[in-house]
Amino acid sequence: MEDYFRNKQGLCFLLFFCVTNVLCVSIHYSVPEEKKIGSLVANVLKDLKLGVGELSARRPQLVSETSKQYFRLDIHSGNLLISDKIDREALCGHTEPCLLVSQIVLQNPLKIYSVEIKVEDVNDNAPKFFKNVFQFEIPENVPSNTRFHLEYARDEDLGENSIQNYTLSPNEHFHLGVENNTDGSKYVTLILEKALDREKENHLGLTLTAVDGGVPQRTGTIQINVNVLDINDNFPEFTQSEYKAILKENCPRDTLVSRVEARDLDFGSNAQITYSFYQITEEIQSLFHLNEITGEITVLGEIDYEKETNYEMTIKAIDGGGLSGHCKVLVEVGDMNDNAPEVSVISINSPLPEDSPLETLVVLFSIKDQDSGDNGKALCSVDMNLPFVLKVTTNSFYQLVIQSPLDREKFAEYNITITAIDRGSPRLTSTRIVNVQISDVNDNPPVFEKSFFEMRVQENNIPGLLIGSVQAVDLDTEQNAKLSYSLIPGNIGGGPVASYISINSETGNMYALRSLDYEKIKDFKVTVKATDSGTLPLSSNVVVHVVITDENDNTPFFLYPLQNSTSPCNELLPKIADAGYLITKVVAVDGDSGQNSWLSYELLKATDPGLFSIGAQNGEVKTRRPLTEKDTSKQRLIIAVRDNGVPPQTSTAMINILLVDGFSDPYLKVVDVRQQEPEDEGTLTMYLVICLASVSFVFLLCIVSFVGIKMCKKDHGSSFIVAPPHFPPAIPENCTDSQSGSLSRNYQYDVCLTNGSLSSEFRFLRPLIPVFSMADPNIAVNHNISSVSQDHPECLDDNNASEQVRN
Numbered sequence: 001m002e003d004y005f006r007n008k009q010g011l012c013f014l015l016f017f018c019v020t021n022v023l024c025v026s027i028h029y030s031v032p033e034e035k036k037i038g039s040l041v042a043n044v045l046k047d048l049k050l051g052v053g054e055l056s057a058r059r060p061q062l063v064s065e066t067s068k069q070y071f072r073l074d075i076h077s078g079n080l081l082i083s084d085k086i087d088r089e090a091l092c093g094h095t096e097p098c099l100l101v102s103q104i105v106l107q108n109p110l111k112i113y114s115v116e117i118k119v120e121d122v123n124d125n126a127p128k129f130f131k132n133v134f135q136f137e138i139p140e141n142v143p144s145n146t147r148f149h150l151e152y153a154r155d156e157d158l159g160e161n162s163i164q165n166y167t168l169s170p171n172e173h174f175h176l177g178v179e180n181n182t183d184g185s186k187y188v189t190l191i192l193e194k195a196l197d198r199e200k201e202n203h204l205g206l207t208l209t210a211v212d213g214g215v216p217q218r219t220g221t222i223q224i225n226v227n228v229l230d231i232n233d234n235f236p237e238f239t240q241s242e243y244k245a246i247l248k249e250n251c252p253r254d255t256l257v258s259r260v261e262a263r264d265l266d267f268g269s270n271a272q273i274t275y276s277f278y279q280i281t282e283e284i285q286s287l288f289h290l291n292e293i294t295g296e297i298t299v300l301g302e303i304d305y306e307k308e309t310n311y312e313m314t315i316k317a318i319d320g321g322g323l324s325g326h327c328k329v330l331v332e333v334g335d336m337n338d339n340a341p342e343v344s345v346i347s348i349n350s351p352l353p354e355d356s357p358l359e360t361l362v363v364l365f366s367i368k369d370q371d372s373g374d375n376g377k378a379l380c381s382v383d384m385n386l387p388f389v390l391k392v393t394t395n396s397f398y399q400l401v402i403q404s405p406l407d408r409e410k411f412a413e414y415n416i417t418i419t420a421i422d423r424g425s426p427r428l429t430s431t432r433i434v435n436v437q438i439s440d441v442n443d444n445p446p447v448f449e450k451s452f453f454e455m456r457v458q459e460n461n462i463p464g465l466l467i468g469s470v471q472a473v474d475l476d477t478e479q480n481a482k483l484s485y486s487l488i489p490g491n492i493g494g495g496p497v498a499s500y501i502s503i504n505s506e507t508g509n510m511y512a513l514r515s516l517d518y519e520k521i522k523d524f525k526v527t528v529k530a531t532d533s534g535t536l537p538l539s540s541n542v543v544v545h546v547v548i549t550d551e552n553d554n555t556p557f558f559l560y561p562l563q564n565s566t567s568p569c570n571e572l573l574p575k576i577a578d579a580g581y582l583i584t585k586v587v588a589v590d591g592d593s594g595q596n597s598w599l600s601y602e603l604l605k606a607t608d609p610g611l612f613s614i615g616a617q618n619g620e621v622k623t624r625r626p627l628t629e630k631d632t633s634k635q636r637l638i639i640a641v642r643d644n645g646v647p648p649q650t651s652t653a654m655i656n657i658l659l660v661d662g663f664s665d666p667y668l669k670v671v672d673v674r675q676q677e678p679e680d681e682g683t684l685t686m687y688l689v690i691c692l693a694s695v696s697f698v699f700l701l702c703i704v705s706f707v708g709i710k711m712c713k714k715d716h717g718s719s720f721i722v723a724p725p726h727f728p729p730a731i732p733e734n735c736t737d738s739q740s741g742s743l744s745r746n747y748q749y750d751v752c753l754t755n756g757s758l759s760s761e762f763r764f765l766r767p768l769i770p771v772f773s774m775a776d777p778n779i780a781v782n783h784n785i786s787s788v789s790q791d792h793p794e795c796l797d798d799n800n801a802s803e804q805v806r807n
Contacts, residue, residue, distance in 0.1 A: 025111075027104075029080070030118040033088040038081055041071060041117065044104065045078035048113060052078060058106040062115075065101045071117065073104065080115075088119045089156040096158060123161040123214020127153040129222040134208070136190075139229040140198040147177065148190040153210035153220050161214035169207040174226075176208075190224070198228040199265045230267030232321030238262045243329045245297075248426070249305035250338035253298075257288060260295040262317035262325055269320035278316040278326060288331075290315065297329060305333045337424030341369040341378035343432035346397075351437035354408040362388055363400040363434050367420045375424030383417050400434075408438040409475040442480040442534025446472040448542040453528075455510065455544060459518035459551045467501075470508045470544060472530040480534040488527040488541065497526050501546070510544065518550045519591060552645020554591035556599055558653045561586070570656045573635075575627045583612070583657060586619035588641040590649075598644035604652060605638040612637060612657075621655070633659045661688060 029042045045055060055078050062073040062080075072083040092098035098119040103112050130151055138148075155162040166188045168176040173196060177189040188208070206224040211217060238260060245258035264271040275295045277285065288311070289300040295315070311331040318324045346364045369376040380398055382390050389403040400416065418432045448470065455468035474481040484505045490497045503510050508528075524546055531539040561569030571584050590597040601619045606612055608631060613624045621637065635657040642650045 026114045026116060028116050028118070030120055031082070031086070032120045032122050033086050034122055034124050035082055035086065037083060037085065041080040041082060043078050044073070044080055044113075044115075048078070048104065048106070050078070050106075052076065058108060058111075060107075061105045063103045063105060065103075070100055071102060086119055088121050089125065091119065093156075094158065121158045121161055123157055123212060123216065123218060125156040125161075126218035127155045127163050127210035127212055127220035129153045129208075129210070129220060131222065133223045133225060136224065136226045137229055138192070138196060138226055139231060140196045141231050142192060142196065144192050144195060146192045148192075150188040150190055150208065150224070152185065152187055153222075155210075155212050155220075157212065157214060161212055163210050164213040165211045167209045167211065169209075171204065171206060173204060174206065196228045198230045198267055199234070202228050202230075202267065204228070230270050232266050232270035232319065232323065234265040234270075235323045236262040236264045236273050236317040236319050236325040238315075238317065238325055238327040241327055243327065244332070245329065246332045246334055247299070247303060248334050248336035248338075249303050250336065251299050251303055253300065254289075255299040257297040257299060257331055258329055259297065260315050260317075260327060260329065262295070262327075264319045264323075266319065266321070272320045273317050276316050276318070278314040280313050284311055284313050287311070288313070297331075303333055309333050336426055337375045337422065337428055339370040339375070340428035340430040341367050341420035341422050343367055343380075343418050343420050343430060345432065345434060348434060348436065350435070351439040352406070353439045353441060354406045355441050355443070356402060356406060358402050358404075360402045361399055362402060362436055363416065363418075364397065365400075365418065365432070365434075366395075366397050368396070369420075369422050369428075375422055375428075378420045378422045381419050381421075386414065386416065388414075388416065406438055408440050408477075409444060411438065413437050440477045440480055442476055442532065442536060442538060444475040444480075445538035446474045446483050446530040446532055446540045448472045448530065448540060451542070453542060453544040454547060456547045456549055457512055457516060458549045459516050460553060461512050461515055463512065463514055465512045466509055467512050467546065468510050468544075470503075470510065470528050470530075470542060472508070472540065472542075474532050476532065476534065480532055482533040483530050484533070486529050486531070488529055490526065492524045492526070493521045500524070501526055503528060516548045518548045518593070519554075521548060523547045550593045550596050552592055552596040552643060552647070552649055554596075555649040556588045556590045556641040556643055556651045558641070558651060559587040559589060560584075561653050561655055568656050569654065570658065571621075573623070573627075573657050573659050575631075575659050575661055577623055577627060579623055579625045581623045583621045583623065584655065586614065586621065586639055586641070586653065586655075588619070588651065588653075590643050592643065592645065596643055596645035599641050600644070602640045602642065603637065604640040607632055607635045607637075611635065614639060627659060631659060635659065 027044065027047045031039075031041045045052065048055065050058070056075045060073060060075055062069075062071060064070065068084060070082065070084045070086055072081050073079075074081060086100075088098050091100070098121075100117045100119060102115045102117070104115055105112050134150060136148055153163055153166075163186065166176060166178050166186065168174065168190075173192065173194045174190050175193050177191050178186055179189075180186055190206075204224075204226040206226065208222050208224055210220045212219070239262070240260075243258050243260055247255070247257055260275065262273050262275075264273055274292045275290055276292060277290055287299070287301040287303065289298050290296075291298070295317075297313075310333060313329050313331075315327050315329055316324055317326070344366050346366065347361075349360070349362050352360070352362060367378050367380055369378050380390065380392075382388065382400065387402060387404040387406055388400050391399050391401060393399060414436045416434045416436060418434060419429060420431070421427050421429045449472065453468070453470055457465065457467040461467075470485065472483055472485075474483060485503050485508045486505060487497055487501060487503055492500050498513075500513055500516075501510055502513055508530075510528075526544050526546065527541050528544055529539055529541050531537050573581070573583055586601055588599055588601075590599055600616045601614050602616065603609070603612060603614045611624060611627075611631060612621060612635070614621050619639075619641075621639075637655045637657065638652055639655065640650055640652045642648045
């Protein structure tokens, strides 16, 4: 404990000494905004007064004062590069200058440089107006040089890149006035240059354009709509100064005699014209009526040719401003056949069943005319395109019969117009409309809204949950259109449909009768039957596809390390490993699917949290920094895996990591971390010295034995046959990874596993073959293997086989 505090005090003193000697120097650069990622800002070597090799040796770090890192420093070349998109408007708005401040920290000795990078504006924003369109309503009598203020545009850029001018689309009535405000901005007015005339042009469409001064130049436009308001400066004028009309005697009331029309070039109330009689007799006023809005002259009283043959009247038109105009109307009365035929209905067969046979009688009627001669003879007709035909009988009787099949679903009723025309001059016409109702029969089966229904339900649902609804329609009416729904028997997952799904016979709502499990059944199909209530019921079927959606109800499960094992998961880590050294890989699975099975790994707890890291997606456990002598030789990691469901499910696993000097020490053994008591650093060093001495002794013994055997072979060379040495296959030198922390030369190792351990838990590693020249045929290889087997028999399995690992 005293050594710990003593080391801590020394570290604090060293840190204080370093900080007091820190020298802060400011460096200034500039960079345009919106520059591509990876672009060069500047080379800092000259400003730092360092060479290329010196910069990497000083272990520089670029520290930004903002939350986002916009730049990165290449420690090999000294280039300061852009690492993220820079938007000056988002960073500083209209503040000038826009500075990004960072520090370059050099170590050994510590020195800090302040780097101020000015972000220069580029013309990347076009002018924008606050509105999409300007609306103006201007009376046509507004004098020239009248000004109308317009709203200004805004440009996020600064200086020359901001708005420099406004332009107006060419027109003969307006021009643009642009003036400067006290703050340097511009305001715009629309100036009337030529007087407006609504009767010539009642609407003007103009385009206002804001132009900035950047390169390339950008513009913003807005539409200006000018509606010209009317004033009363035009008199009403009739289309004709004199109207002539011919009117037959005995014409019915409200018969249209003529229609006068006056027009006013003004607009709105100034163009609203009312009509009235002007200086007429009481007789004319009692016989005719003038509609003051439409100008229609209709018959008000009885017109008799024998009393008066013509009439003359004056019509006055007045607009909303009091201006008026006049015209004359001449009405000539002519003699005519003044009795029209009459249609008398005798019987109607209504309602008529839609399955009635052809030639069925629908309507029986007769036609009478009070006139005589040709004026009393009438012709009868009915509307075309009807399923009925007109037949003539004796004594002026007519019958209407069915000529084509009826369909109530297409036409539920028919309004039959019977027209009678006499042969007088002019001919008189009378009409009679007869309504025939069509009654329904059950001739249409139910029709579902869709040919195929799909419903979704989440697993682990509550029994009785509404999962959807099917709807069918029947073109018939009343009882023939009343539907009931049912399920057609079938099987789902080995059980009857009725045990999974039920349906409301009246509404078509479908309910889940049991809690569904996505892992057992993902979807199923049922058939729904809709039946109407007709005398002879009709039915239709539809298939309903029920899809069970996954719920995050399964926790992740570790495949490695397997947490239900009684033996702990132990991994070896050489102390010479660099940062990024791959120690092991954690593998987990999730019983759910889709997003619920997306897994992410997290280092939940560690003996030294700053030493290890884990890949969030791949589960690879790596070192974050090189190991030091102060790192504890036994490390314990607790790793959590979390799925992407809502709510997320989590599982944890534990890995023990033992820091070793190297994989080549034959006396190094992995001990169960749970059973091993903490040791101090001096004891561990003593063990390592003893192991090193033992290895050296065994190696010297092997050399002496090898020399002795060689000498014996020289004396008895004729009595023995020397077998060629057996070497492992050559390994290409380029198979090693210089960045993964592996050895730079080729080695072959004997791997010994502990009892009950997984394949990744090494007992110890030792080289099978010393690093000798491969060309020497006199080197005996099997001697080392046999010595290892004698010294450590526990390293061999039942088959006396060893796993060979190449790094």
